Amino acid sequence: MISASAPAYGGTPPYGAGLHAVQIVGGGGYGTGPHVRSLAAGLVARGVRVTVVATPRAERLYGFTDAGAQVARLPVGRGGEVRTLAVLRAACAGSDLVHAHGLRSGMLAQAVLARRATPLVFTWHTKGEDEGVRARVMPVLERSVVRASRIVLGASTDLVDRARRRGARDARLSPIAVPAPRIPAQPDERARQKARAELGAVDRPLLLAAARLEPDHGHGALLDAARRWRSLSPPPLLAIAGEGSQRAALQRRIDDERLPVRLLGRRDDLPELLSAADVAVLAGAWEARPLLAQEALHAGAPLVAAAVEGVAELVGEAAELVPAGDADALAEAVSELLASPERRHRLAAMGRRQAAGWPTEDDTVAQVLAVYDELADALR
Known part of the structure; x- marks a missing residue:
């Protein structure tokens, strides 16, 4: 045996x-x-x-x-x-x-x-x-x-x-x-600011999404929400890590609509990116245990995610959940988090506790x- x-x-x-x-x-x-x-x-x-x-x-x-x-x-x-x-x-x-x-x-x-x-x-x-x-x-x-x-x-x-x-x-x-990301007990603020500077988010909020650039991963709703975030002052930068068949189409839309979005390609430094981000965003239509959600909660990054069964089961109350595909709800939830450092801090603490029980x-x-x-x- x-x-x-x-x-x-x-x-x-x-x-x-x-x-x-x-x-x-x-x-x-x-x-x-x-x-x-x-x-x-x-x-x-x-x-x-x-x-x-x-x-x-x-x-x-x-x-x-x-x-x-x-x-x-x-x-x-x-x-x-x-x-x-x-x-x-x-x-x-x-x-x-x-x-x-x-x-x-x-x-x-x-x-x-x-x-x-x-x-x-x-x-x-x-x-x-x-x-x-x-x-x-x-x-x-x-x-x-x-x-x-x-x-x-x-x-x-x-x-x-x-x-x-x-x-x-x-x-x-x-x-x-999956392996828990190696997040230092005391975040390196210099490294955090360096990562933000490299992405172009020194004087503006940084939002991070990570998913394959494929039709069923919610990128349409994500870009719809980004269009609404342009009215914020300053408008946040949305960085999307991932590759896929929709990259060219998404980049055309970003350029045509002048959206505050950067496609980062495939990255192997997701924990570091999460440590630099103000909010993590998961707009995919359905995934059982998405890597972004797991690493965001481990890293203490406030998470806004589509309220589908697998994700809701994974994160419990340690994230802001919105209806899948609802760009207005997604944009509003992120905007409210950016306006409330206290809520972001509470979500970060709740996320670490939730992750500890996985x-x-x-x-x-x-x-x-x-x-x-x-x-x-x-x-x-």
């Missing part, structure tokens, strides 16, 4: 030696990449052999090899689907179980394991807001993946409920813990190990 209470690091793990777990993450993301990196490190420390199936870019960003995992790199370019399946088949050959993160990874795992007895664990991190044909197809794909999985781990209670509605045999809540990385690894233990026993 695999010990769920083994020490996180150091020593000789008493159990787990010889178990081979394949983690499929693909291109990763702001939440899935750090989670799989953390999970791989914890599993390896407990004696589990881990293979992470990821794109070369995800390996560079998240350092799965540095966490002690073997990495099977997915191909990019033309003919990628056929070669992707070949890489997956080779990676999963002889494994004890396969753990897919995200719906696309789940579909790939299902295809590879169709004629094998290897158990599939599926972690459901997030759901998108789909339209048109995709909205009609997605429930079919979701149903197929969850029914093919021995166990579904949902990052929030509504994802667990969704998995059960789709026919999951076994669906459980599994909050995703599951740790060790808690997450322990739960996953317990799941693997069940499946390993069932196969004996």
Whole structure:
């Protein structure tokens, strides 16, 4: 059996030696990449052999090899689907179980394991807001993946409920813990002011958002709100960290409307940016445990977020919640926070308390190990 209470690091793990777990993450993301990196490190420390199936870019960003995992790199370019399946088949050959993160990874795992007895664990991190044909197809794909999985781990209670509605045999809540950012006990004011100066927010408030620049992440409402913030004196600067297919379209709108917004591209210094910001803003339509919300509360950055189920469950009362997609409510909530240092200070303190009660990385690894233990026993 695999010990769920083994020490996180150091020593000789008493159990787990010889178990081979394949983690499929693909291109990763702001939440899935750090989670799989953390999970791989914890599993390896407990004696589990881990293979992470990821794109070369995800390996560079998240350092799965540095966490002690073997990495099977997915191909990019033309003919990628056929070669992707070949890489997956080779990676999963002889494994004890396969753990897919995200719906696309789940579909790939299902295809590879169709004629094998290897158990599939599926972690459901997030759901998108789909339209048109995709909205009609997605429930079919979701149903197929969850029914093919021995166990579904949902990052929030509504994802667990969704998995059960789709026919999951076994669906459980599994909050995703990522490494807590290293925030100094005494913030470095010089570093804070330097970061603000580099962004162009020396004499004006700084707002920070971080999300992929994709259609379902609320950037339209965010720019609508930024248009309203132009009337404030001084108008705050909104800095958005992230990359995606909508970057060019968003930049055109920023330029055409002369919005006080800067697109920062992908950043790996989110904790430092949060320490410099006056308010963090999360306008995405739906994410179970968005990285920005977790890091904002850890850092003590006042947060305004869309009141969707996953986020509301995560932050409790330690953030200002507004209806998703409501630019007026978003603009008003941020404006009121900027006008009230006392409220910002209270939210910062509440956020740190809320974050202190979240599951740790060790808690997450322990739960996953317990799941693997069940499946390993069932196969004996």
